[in-house]
Amino acid sequence: MPALKKTVLTVLSAVLLSVCVVGPAGAADKDKTDDKQPKPTGPMSTVGGKRLGEVGTQVELGPGAPVLPKKLTGRSWIVADAENGKVLAAHNAHWRLPPASTLKMLFADTVLPALQPKTMTHMVTEEELAGVGEGSSLVGVKEDHTYTVHDLWLGVFLQSGNDAVHVLAEMYGGVDATVAAMQRHAEELQALDTKVVSPDGYDAPTQVSSAYDLTLFARSGxxxxxxxxxxxxxxxxFPGEKKKGKKRGTFGIQNTNRLITGDIGVEPYKGIAGVKNGYTTHAGNTFTGVAERDGKVLLVTVMNPSSEESHAVYKEAATLLxxxxxxxxxVTPVGELVPPKSAATGTGKGARPAGGSSKAEDRPAAAASPAAPAGSSGVWIALSIVGGLLVLLAAGVFLVNRRWPLPDLVRRLPRR
Known part of the structure; x- marks a missing residue:
């Protein structure tokens, strides 16, 4: 065989081999090279892992793993295991963006435990509805009418009713107290991208969250x-308006989460079990969902996908699920959903933002060890140190492997 022919064949073989090797990774990382997509302008948090703070798509495909869906337009998204907290893939996970009504997940997770029992009733006043923003989504709460806490929460989750949110916030202690409590709870959950200004997610200057934080809120809730x-x-x-001489009636409300109820161009997603959708002009569409299939429970969050396609937020969430x-x-996880501060001892992975802290008060205290007997050699001290390290290691392993069970995931789909 002529030398030139051998050289050509060798080069072609090398090219083909390189294409085969890099093909899947290139497909998975397509979003990284899309210059048309908006990108974060500043550094992002690394809570949950260094890679979650990097710009673009983060994924580690293993043998047999499918490539990520094509044409994902969400400015930020994340897919995670709801039970062990492992992040399977993410795109600009810590980008601080307006959350719209998905912030109601934090509102519910904060306020719901305090307003019990759910049969508790409340007479709504005009003042309680005065702070509802213009153009807000409403469920139809009326002043001088009585509602149960159960009614109001259905209004929050199904119709994303800001009127119901404001009434519940007043029952909790007022809007300002509720916002402060939500901020404290976000910090307890280590959702450090979140700044709460309104309890209902209504657009407000400086109010932001992230796909990572919204997923933490859903997991906690x-x-x-x-x-x-x-x-x-x-x-x-939902309870209707009182009319003279007639018994108070009700009217039907339907969940605006299209992966539960479906819509033109969107089929109900098999195994869906919540959680919350949102939309404002400033935020675009946002969505966090949870679904179960074959014993596996996944969480997905998508923020601000392209507005050119109808229901893009649901379609992209479904393809990511x-x-x-x-x-x-x-796949090899690219990060994790950290546990709340109260669930961490300061020694486990995820107890602090990745990278640790240089402050002495933020570092875990040294493990206590028994005093060495008088006259003993350094062997006892060494054994004590090793014992302390084993205790720390065991605590860390417990936190890393701790599963967050999600019992009784329910679907209440309409009869067809």
């Missing part, structure tokens, strides 16, 4: 049975 019930309910009856279920066990 889903530990609560009432939260799971409300977020998964498809349809309900499909990818997540198909990729189970075939």
């Amino acid at each position: 889903l530990q609560k049975a009432d939260f799971r019930e409300y977020s998964a309910t498809a349809t309900a009856q 499909d990818w997540g279920f198909a990729s189970s066990g075939k």
